[in-house]
Amino acid sequence: MTAPTAQAATRSSAELIRAEDTALAHNYHPLPVVVARAEGVWVSDVEGRRYLDMLAGYSALNFGHRHPALIEAAHRQLDQLTLTSRAFHNDRLAGFAEGLAELTGLDMTLPMNTGAEAVESAVKVARKWAYEVKGVARDRATVVVAADNFHGRTTTIVGFSTDEVAREGFGPFAPGFRVVPYNDLPALEAAVDETTAAVLIEPIQGEAGVVIPDDGYLAGVRDLTRRANALFIADEIQSGLGRTGATLAVEHERVLPDVLLLGKALGGGIVPVSAVVARREVLGVLGPGQHGSTFGGNPLAAAVGSAVLDLLRTGEYQRRAAELGEVLDAGLAALAGRGVVGHRSRGLWAGVDIDPAIGTGREISERLMAEGVLVKDTHGSTIRLAPPLTITREELTWALARLAAVLSA
Numbered sequence: 271m272t273a274p275t276a277q278a279a280t281r282s283s284a285e286l287i288r289a290e291d292t293a294l295a296h297n298y299h300p301l302p303v304v305v306a307r308a309e310g311v312w313v314s315d316v317e318g319r320r321y322l323d324m325l326a327g328y329s330a331l332n333f334g335h336r337h338p339a340l341i342e343a344a345h346r347q348l349d350q351l352t353l354t355s356r357a358f359h360n361d362r363l364a365g366f367a368e369g370l371a372e373l374t375g376l377d378m379t380l381p382m383n384t385g386a387e388a389v390e391s392a393v394k395v396a397r398k399w400a401y402e403v404k405g406v407a408r409d410r411a412t413v414v415v416a417a418d419n420f421h422g423r424t425t426t427i428v429g430f431s432t433d434e435v436a437r438e439g440f441g442p443f444a445p446g447f448r449v450v451p452y453n454d455l456p457a458l459e460a461a462v463d464e465t466t467a468a469v470l471i472e473p474i475q476g477e478a479g480v481v482i483p484d485d486g487y488l489a490g491v492r493d494l495t496r497r498a499n500a501l502f503i504a505d506e507i508q509s510g511l512g513r514t515g516a517t518l519a520v521e522h523e524r525v526l527p528d529v530l531l532l533g534k535a536l537g538g539g540i541v542p543v544s545a546v547v548a549r550r551e552v553l554g555v556l557g558p559g560q561h562g563s564t565f566g567g568n569p570l571a572a573a574v575g576s577a578v579l580d581l582l583r584t585g586e587y588q589r590r591a592a593e594l595g596e597v598l599d600a601g602l603a604a605l606a607g608r609g610v611v612g613h614r615s616r617g618l619w620a621g622v623d624i625d626p627a628i629g630t631g632r633e634i635s636e637r638l639m640a641e642g643v644l645v646k647d648t649h650g651s652t653i654r655l656a657p658p659l660t661i662t663r664e665e666l667t668w669a670l671a672r673l674a675a676v677l678s679a
Protein backbone atom coordinates (compact mmCIF):
# COMPACT_ATOMS: atom_id res chain seq x y z
CA MET A 271 0.00 0.00 0.00
CA THR A 272 1.28 3.48 -0.87
CA ALA A 273 1.99 5.77 2.06
CA PRO A 274 -0.69 8.48 2.45
CA THR A 275 1.83 11.30 1.96
CA ALA A 276 3.04 9.84 -1.34
CA GLN A 277 -0.58 9.40 -2.41
CA ALA A 278 -1.36 13.02 -1.68
CA ALA A 279 1.55 14.14 -3.82
CA THR A 280 0.49 12.08 -6.84
CA ARG A 281 -3.27 12.53 -6.84
CA SER A 282 -4.91 15.30 -8.84
CA SER A 283 -7.31 17.83 -7.31
CA ALA A 284 -10.25 16.01 -8.88
CA GLU A 285 -9.12 12.67 -7.44
CA LEU A 286 -8.59 14.14 -3.99
CA ILE A 287 -12.02 15.76 -4.02
CA ARG A 288 -13.60 12.43 -5.01
CA ALA A 289 -11.65 10.65 -2.26
CA GLU A 290 -12.77 13.23 0.33
CA ASP A 291 -16.33 12.76 -0.78
CA THR A 292 -16.12 9.08 0.14
CA ALA A 293 -13.90 9.22 3.21
CA LEU A 294 -15.11 12.38 4.98
CA ALA A 295 -18.37 13.46 6.57
CA HIS A 296 -20.17 15.95 4.37
CA ASN A 297 -20.54 18.68 6.99
CA TYR A 298 -18.92 21.26 4.67
CA HIS A 299 -19.45 22.23 1.04
CA PRO A 300 -15.98 23.50 0.09
CA LEU A 301 -15.15 25.26 -3.16
CA PRO A 302 -13.59 22.75 -5.56
CA VAL A 303 -9.99 23.80 -4.93
CA VAL A 304 -7.37 21.62 -3.24
CA VAL A 305 -4.77 23.82 -1.62
CA ALA A 306 -1.32 22.33 -1.26
CA ARG A 307 0.97 25.27 -0.48
CA ALA A 308 0.70 28.82 0.78
CA GLU A 309 2.76 31.90 1.45
CA GLY A 310 1.45 35.23 2.70
CA VAL A 311 -1.82 36.02 0.94
CA TRP A 312 -1.28 33.50 -1.87
CA VAL A 313 -2.13 29.80 -1.97
CA SER A 314 -1.53 27.26 -4.71
CA ASP A 315 -3.39 24.11 -5.52
CA VAL A 316 -2.15 20.62 -6.30
CA GLU A 317 -1.67 21.51 -9.98
CA GLY A 318 0.23 24.69 -9.10
CA ARG A 319 -2.55 27.21 -9.88
CA ARG A 320 -2.25 30.32 -7.67
CA TYR A 321 -5.08 32.07 -5.88
CA LEU A 322 -5.33 35.17 -3.73
CA ASP A 323 -6.84 34.10 -0.40
CA MET A 324 -9.57 36.65 0.34
CA LEU A 325 -11.09 34.59 3.16
CA ALA A 326 -8.05 33.93 5.37
CA GLY A 327 -9.55 30.94 7.14
CA TYR A 328 -12.48 33.04 8.37
CA SER A 329 -9.94 35.38 10.02
CA ALA A 330 -7.74 32.63 11.45
CA LEU A 331 -5.04 33.84 9.04
CA ASN A 332 -5.05 37.55 9.87
CA PHE A 333 -1.25 37.60 9.56
CA GLY A 334 -1.25 35.64 6.31
CA HIS A 335 -0.12 32.10 5.68
CA ARG A 336 3.12 31.08 7.37
CA HIS A 337 4.08 34.51 8.72
CA PRO A 338 7.87 34.22 9.24
CA ALA A 339 7.79 35.39 12.88
CA LEU A 340 5.03 32.92 13.75
CA ILE A 341 6.66 30.02 11.92
CA GLU A 342 9.93 30.79 13.68
CA ALA A 343 8.21 30.85 17.09
CA ALA A 344 6.56 27.51 16.32
CA HIS A 345 9.78 25.92 15.11
CA ARG A 346 11.67 27.15 18.16
CA GLN A 347 9.03 25.76 20.47
CA LEU A 348 8.84 22.42 18.60
CA ASP A 349 12.49 21.97 19.45
CA GLN A 350 11.90 22.62 23.17
CA LEU A 351 8.57 21.35 24.47
CA THR A 352 5.16 20.77 22.89
CA LEU A 353 2.77 19.41 25.51
CA THR A 354 2.57 18.97 29.25
CA SER A 355 -1.20 19.01 29.88
CA ARG A 356 -2.15 21.25 32.78
CA ALA A 357 -1.13 18.49 35.22
CA PHE A 358 2.21 20.32 35.25
CA HIS A 359 3.14 23.93 34.65
CA ASN A 360 4.92 24.90 31.43
CA ASP A 361 7.31 27.79 31.01
CA ARG A 362 5.34 29.49 28.19
CA LEU A 363 1.86 29.84 29.63
CA ALA A 364 2.35 32.62 32.21
CA GLY A 365 3.84 35.00 29.62
CA PHE A 366 1.00 34.30 27.19
CA ALA A 367 -1.65 35.07 29.82
CA GLU A 368 0.21 38.21 30.91
CA GLY A 369 0.31 39.32 27.27
CA LEU A 370 -3.43 38.78 26.89
CA ALA A 371 -4.10 40.80 30.03
CA GLU A 372 -1.94 43.63 28.73
CA LEU A 373 -3.62 43.54 25.31
CA THR A 374 -7.19 43.54 26.61
CA GLY A 375 -7.06 45.41 29.89
CA LEU A 376 -8.65 42.41 31.63
CA ASP A 377 -7.05 40.31 34.36
CA MET A 378 -7.07 36.57 33.77
CA THR A 379 -7.16 33.98 31.00
CA LEU A 380 -8.74 30.56 30.66
CA PRO A 381 -6.89 28.98 27.73
CA MET A 382 -8.78 26.67 25.39
CA ASN A 383 -8.35 25.50 21.80
CA THR A 384 -11.29 26.16 19.49
CA GLY A 385 -13.70 29.05 19.39
CA ALA A 386 -16.68 26.92 20.34
CA GLU A 387 -14.81 25.69 23.41
CA ALA A 388 -14.17 29.28 24.48
CA VAL A 389 -17.88 30.06 24.11
CA GLU A 390 -18.90 26.94 26.06
CA SER A 391 -16.37 27.78 28.75
CA ALA A 392 -17.69 31.33 29.04
CA VAL A 393 -21.26 30.07 29.45
CA LYS A 394 -20.15 27.76 32.25
CA VAL A 395 -18.18 30.48 34.00
CA ALA A 396 -21.01 33.02 33.65
CA ARG A 397 -23.48 30.62 35.24
CA LYS A 398 -21.15 29.90 38.15
CA TRP A 399 -20.54 33.62 38.58
CA ALA A 400 -24.30 34.18 38.62
CA TYR A 401 -24.81 31.69 41.44
CA GLU A 402 -21.77 32.55 43.54
CA VAL A 403 -21.39 36.29 43.01
CA LYS A 404 -24.71 37.66 41.78
CA GLY A 405 -26.83 35.33 43.90
CA VAL A 406 -29.13 33.85 41.25
CA ALA A 407 -31.19 30.90 42.52
CA ARG A 408 -29.70 27.51 41.73
CA ASP A 409 -30.17 26.34 38.11
CA ARG A 410 -32.14 29.47 37.21
CA ALA A 411 -29.38 31.42 35.46
CA THR A 412 -30.10 32.69 31.95
CA VAL A 413 -27.87 33.95 29.16
CA VAL A 414 -29.27 36.42 26.65
CA VAL A 415 -28.04 36.03 23.06
CA ALA A 416 -28.83 37.69 19.72
CA ALA A 417 -30.78 36.32 16.79
CA ASP A 418 -28.65 35.35 13.77
CA ASN A 419 -25.71 34.70 16.07
CA PHE A 420 -22.88 32.38 15.23
CA HIS A 421 -20.86 31.11 18.18
CA GLY A 422 -19.88 27.60 17.06
CA ARG A 423 -21.26 24.12 16.60
CA THR A 424 -21.56 22.30 19.93
CA THR A 425 -24.98 21.11 21.10
CA THR A 426 -25.33 23.90 23.67
CA ILE A 427 -24.34 26.56 21.14
CA VAL A 428 -26.56 25.39 18.26
CA GLY A 429 -29.35 25.15 20.82
CA PHE A 430 -29.43 28.97 20.99
CA SER A 431 -28.81 29.49 17.28
CA THR A 432 -31.66 30.80 15.12
CA ASP A 433 -30.32 29.02 12.03
CA GLU A 434 -32.57 26.01 11.39
CA VAL A 435 -29.89 24.23 9.32
CA ALA A 436 -27.52 24.39 12.29
CA ARG A 437 -30.17 23.11 14.75
CA GLU A 438 -32.40 20.70 12.92
CA GLY A 439 -31.97 17.13 14.13
CA PHE A 440 -29.66 17.92 17.04
CA GLY A 441 -32.06 18.46 19.95
CA PRO A 442 -32.86 18.26 22.79
CA PHE A 443 -31.07 21.48 23.66
CA ALA A 444 -29.82 22.97 26.89
CA PRO A 445 -32.27 25.40 28.54
CA GLY A 446 -31.36 28.79 29.98
CA PHE A 447 -30.99 30.96 26.87
CA ARG A 448 -33.11 33.89 25.69
CA VAL A 449 -32.85 35.14 22.12
CA VAL A 450 -33.47 38.78 21.25
CA PRO A 451 -33.06 40.64 17.94
CA TYR A 452 -29.52 41.92 17.31
CA ASN A 453 -28.94 45.67 17.43
CA ASP A 454 -32.12 46.22 19.48
CA LEU A 455 -31.44 47.69 22.91
CA PRO A 456 -35.08 47.90 24.06
CA ALA A 457 -35.55 44.17 23.28
CA LEU A 458 -32.39 43.39 25.21
CA GLU A 459 -33.51 45.50 28.14
CA ALA A 460 -36.82 43.62 28.22
CA ALA A 461 -35.07 40.23 28.25
CA VAL A 462 -32.60 41.01 31.03
CA ASP A 463 -33.75 40.36 34.58
CA GLU A 464 -32.52 39.13 37.97
CA THR A 465 -31.74 35.69 36.49
CA THR A 466 -29.45 37.07 33.79
CA ALA A 467 -25.90 35.81 34.15
CA ALA A 468 -24.67 37.32 30.92
CA VAL A 469 -25.40 38.92 27.59
CA LEU A 470 -23.38 37.14 24.89
CA ILE A 471 -23.02 38.90 21.54
CA GLU A 472 -20.70 39.32 18.58
CA PRO A 473 -19.65 43.00 18.26
CA ILE A 474 -20.07 42.44 14.51
CA GLN A 475 -21.99 39.38 13.31
CA GLY A 476 -19.62 37.69 10.86
CA GLU A 477 -21.45 34.58 9.77
CA ALA A 478 -24.70 36.55 9.44
CA GLY A 479 -22.99 38.56 6.67
CA VAL A 480 -20.75 41.05 8.51
CA VAL A 481 -23.69 42.79 10.17
CA ILE A 482 -22.49 45.93 11.96
CA PRO A 483 -24.74 47.28 14.72
CA ASP A 484 -25.65 50.96 14.97
CA ASP A 485 -23.19 53.26 16.72
CA GLY A 486 -24.03 53.21 20.40
CA TYR A 487 -25.29 49.62 20.51
CA LEU A 488 -22.19 48.15 22.15
CA ALA A 489 -21.97 51.04 24.59
CA GLY A 490 -25.66 50.49 25.30
CA VAL A 491 -25.07 46.79 26.00
CA ARG A 492 -22.25 47.77 28.33
CA ASP A 493 -24.43 50.25 30.17
CA LEU A 494 -27.41 47.91 30.40
CA THR A 495 -25.40 44.92 31.66
CA ARG A 496 -23.68 47.08 34.24
CA ARG A 497 -27.02 48.36 35.55
CA ALA A 498 -28.46 44.82 35.60
CA ASN A 499 -25.39 43.32 37.27
CA ALA A 500 -24.97 40.91 34.37
CA LEU A 501 -21.79 40.05 32.51
CA PHE A 502 -21.14 41.43 29.03
CA ILE A 503 -19.46 38.65 27.03
CA ALA A 504 -18.11 39.82 23.66
CA ASP A 505 -17.37 37.05 21.19
CA GLU A 506 -14.41 38.53 19.29
CA ILE A 507 -13.34 35.19 17.88
CA GLN A 508 -13.79 36.47 14.33
CA SER A 509 -13.92 40.25 14.82
CA GLY A 510 -10.91 40.54 17.09
CA LEU A 511 -7.14 40.77 16.71
CA GLY A 512 -6.85 43.49 14.10
CA ARG A 513 -9.54 42.53 11.59
CA THR A 514 -11.66 45.68 11.94
CA GLY A 515 -8.82 48.19 12.13
CA ALA A 516 -8.56 48.00 15.91
CA THR A 517 -7.22 45.27 18.16
CA LEU A 518 -10.78 44.53 19.27
CA ALA A 519 -14.03 45.50 17.54
CA VAL A 520 -15.44 46.78 20.87
CA GLU A 521 -12.74 49.47 20.84
CA HIS A 522 -14.67 51.29 18.11
CA GLU A 523 -17.12 52.22 20.88
CA ARG A 524 -14.49 52.44 23.63
CA VAL A 525 -16.19 49.61 25.49
CA LEU A 526 -14.56 47.05 27.75
CA PRO A 527 -16.68 43.93 28.27
CA ASP A 528 -16.36 41.74 31.38
CA VAL A 529 -15.43 38.73 29.28
CA LEU A 530 -13.72 38.59 25.88
CA LEU A 531 -13.65 35.48 23.74
CA LEU A 532 -10.68 35.17 21.40
CA GLY A 533 -9.72 32.42 18.97
CA LYS A 534 -8.96 31.96 15.28
CA ALA A 535 -6.06 34.42 14.62
CA LEU A 536 -4.77 33.87 18.15
CA GLY A 537 -3.27 30.62 16.82
CA GLY A 538 -1.50 32.42 13.98
CA GLY A 539 -3.02 30.03 11.43
CA ILE A 540 -0.77 27.31 12.85
CA VAL A 541 -2.43 25.79 15.89
CA PRO A 542 -5.91 26.06 17.40
CA VAL A 543 -5.72 28.55 20.26
CA SER A 544 -8.66 30.19 21.99
CA ALA A 545 -9.08 32.05 25.24
CA VAL A 546 -11.64 33.34 27.67
CA VAL A 547 -10.18 36.57 29.02
CA ALA A 548 -12.03 38.18 31.91
CA ARG A 549 -12.02 40.15 35.11
CA ARG A 550 -10.62 38.36 38.14
CA GLU A 551 -14.01 38.33 39.85
CA VAL A 552 -15.38 36.28 36.94
CA LEU A 553 -12.70 33.70 36.16
CA GLY A 554 -11.93 33.56 39.86
CA VAL A 555 -15.03 31.37 40.36
CA LEU A 556 -13.29 28.35 38.82
CA GLY A 557 -11.53 25.91 41.08
CA PRO A 558 -9.49 22.78 40.34
CA GLY A 559 -11.48 20.07 38.59
CA GLN A 560 -14.30 22.36 37.49
CA HIS A 561 -13.11 22.97 33.93
CA GLY A 562 -10.22 21.99 31.71
CA SER A 563 -8.81 20.75 28.44
CA THR A 564 -5.85 18.45 27.82
CA PHE A 565 -4.51 20.71 25.10
CA GLY A 566 -5.66 24.11 26.40
CA GLY A 567 -2.66 26.28 27.25
CA ASN A 568 -0.12 23.86 25.79
CA PRO A 569 3.36 25.33 25.32
CA LEU A 570 3.26 25.27 21.52
CA ALA A 571 -0.05 27.15 21.53
CA ALA A 572 1.25 29.59 24.13
CA ALA A 573 4.45 30.24 22.15
CA VAL A 574 2.57 30.89 18.91
CA GLY A 575 -0.09 32.91 20.75
CA SER A 576 2.62 35.04 22.38
CA ALA A 577 4.20 35.66 18.98
CA VAL A 578 0.76 36.75 17.70
CA LEU A 579 0.51 39.22 20.60
CA ASP A 580 3.97 40.55 19.69
CA LEU A 581 2.75 41.24 16.15
CA LEU A 582 -0.36 43.00 17.46
CA ARG A 583 1.72 45.09 19.86
CA THR A 584 3.36 46.80 16.86
CA GLY A 585 -0.02 48.23 15.81
CA GLU A 586 0.96 47.64 12.18
CA TYR A 587 -1.80 45.15 11.40
CA GLN A 588 -4.55 47.24 12.96
CA ARG A 589 -3.28 50.24 10.96
CA ARG A 590 -3.16 48.28 7.71
CA ALA A 591 -6.71 47.00 8.28
CA ALA A 592 -7.97 50.53 8.92
CA GLU A 593 -6.20 52.07 5.91
CA LEU A 594 -6.83 49.30 3.41
CA GLY A 595 -10.34 48.96 4.79
CA GLU A 596 -11.04 52.33 3.18
CA VAL A 597 -9.83 50.98 -0.17
CA LEU A 598 -12.06 47.93 0.25
CA ASP A 599 -15.08 49.99 1.23
CA ALA A 600 -14.61 52.46 -1.64
CA GLY A 601 -14.07 49.60 -4.12
CA LEU A 602 -17.29 47.91 -3.04
CA ALA A 603 -19.21 51.20 -3.04
CA ALA A 604 -18.11 51.68 -6.66
CA LEU A 605 -19.78 48.36 -7.53
CA ALA A 606 -23.17 49.47 -6.20
CA GLY A 607 -25.70 49.00 -8.97
CA ARG A 608 -23.13 47.03 -10.97
CA GLY A 609 -23.95 43.67 -9.49
CA VAL A 610 -23.70 44.65 -5.83
CA VAL A 611 -26.98 45.52 -4.11
CA GLY A 612 -25.48 46.31 -0.72
CA HIS A 613 -22.37 45.95 1.37
CA ARG A 614 -21.18 46.39 4.93
CA SER A 615 -17.55 46.71 5.89
CA ARG A 616 -15.29 47.56 8.77
CA GLY A 617 -11.55 47.35 8.39
CA LEU A 618 -10.57 44.50 6.08
CA TRP A 619 -13.86 42.71 6.54
CA ALA A 620 -16.89 42.97 4.30
CA GLY A 621 -20.20 41.30 3.58
CA VAL A 622 -21.24 41.88 -0.02
CA ASP A 623 -24.82 41.30 -1.19
CA ILE A 624 -24.80 40.24 -4.81
CA ASP A 625 -27.77 40.93 -7.09
CA PRO A 626 -29.54 37.53 -7.06
CA ALA A 627 -30.23 37.97 -10.78
CA ILE A 628 -26.48 37.60 -11.39
CA GLY A 629 -25.98 34.52 -9.26
CA THR A 630 -25.97 33.00 -5.81
CA GLY A 631 -23.11 33.65 -3.44
CA ARG A 632 -21.86 30.17 -4.24
CA GLU A 633 -21.89 30.78 -8.00
CA ILE A 634 -20.05 34.09 -7.60
CA SER A 635 -17.47 32.39 -5.35
CA GLU A 636 -16.90 29.71 -8.00
CA ARG A 637 -16.54 32.30 -10.75
CA LEU A 638 -14.08 34.27 -8.63
CA MET A 639 -12.13 31.08 -8.02
CA ALA A 640 -11.78 30.68 -11.77
CA GLU A 641 -10.34 34.22 -11.78
CA GLY A 642 -7.81 33.32 -9.09
CA VAL A 643 -9.55 34.78 -6.04
CA LEU A 644 -10.84 32.68 -3.14
CA VAL A 645 -13.86 33.89 -1.16
CA LYS A 646 -16.82 32.09 0.39
CA ASP A 647 -20.52 32.69 0.35
CA THR A 648 -22.53 33.00 3.50
CA HIS A 649 -26.32 33.23 3.37
CA GLY A 650 -28.00 33.28 -0.04
CA SER A 651 -26.39 35.88 -2.26
CA THR A 652 -23.90 37.29 0.22
CA ILE A 653 -20.16 36.75 -0.03
CA ARG A 654 -17.67 37.53 2.67
CA LEU A 655 -14.30 39.18 2.13
CA ALA A 656 -11.67 38.94 4.87
CA PRO A 657 -8.18 38.93 3.35
CA PRO A 658 -5.06 38.56 5.46
CA LEU A 659 -4.16 41.93 6.99
CA THR A 660 -0.81 41.62 5.21
CA ILE A 661 -2.43 42.14 1.80
CA THR A 662 -1.02 45.03 -0.25
CA ARG A 663 -3.07 47.80 -1.78
CA GLU A 664 -2.20 46.46 -5.26
CA GLU A 665 -3.35 42.95 -4.38
CA LEU A 666 -6.58 44.26 -2.88
CA THR A 667 -7.24 46.44 -5.92
CA TRP A 668 -6.57 43.47 -8.18
CA ALA A 669 -9.05 41.31 -6.23
CA LEU A 670 -11.70 44.05 -6.46
CA ALA A 671 -11.10 44.26 -10.22
CA ARG A 672 -11.64 40.49 -10.47
CA LEU A 673 -14.92 40.87 -8.59
CA ALA A 674 -15.98 43.66 -10.93
CA ALA A 675 -15.11 41.46 -13.93
CA VAL A 676 -17.10 38.52 -12.57
CA LEU A 677 -20.12 40.71 -11.87
CA SER A 678 -20.10 42.29 -15.33
CA ALA A 679 -19.50 39.04 -17.26
Ligand SMILES: Cc1ncc(COP(=O)(O)O)c(C=O)c1O
Nearest residue numbers: 384385386420421422505507508
Ligand atom coordinates in the same frame (compact mmCIF):
# COMPACT_ATOMS: atom_id res chain seq x y z
C1 LIG B 1 -17.91 34.69 16.31
C2 LIG B 1 -17.53 33.25 16.33
N1 LIG B 1 -17.58 32.57 17.47
C3 LIG B 1 -17.22 31.27 17.53
C4 LIG B 1 -16.82 30.58 16.42
C5 LIG B 1 -16.46 29.13 16.52
O1 LIG B 1 -15.09 28.95 16.38
P1 LIG B 1 -14.51 27.48 16.05
O2 LIG B 1 -14.90 27.16 14.64
O3 LIG B 1 -13.03 27.63 16.24
O4 LIG B 1 -15.12 26.55 17.04
C6 LIG B 1 -16.76 31.25 15.20
C7 LIG B 1 -16.34 30.54 13.97
O5 LIG B 1 -16.56 30.97 12.86
C8 LIG B 1 -17.13 32.62 15.15
O6 LIG B 1 -17.10 33.30 14.00
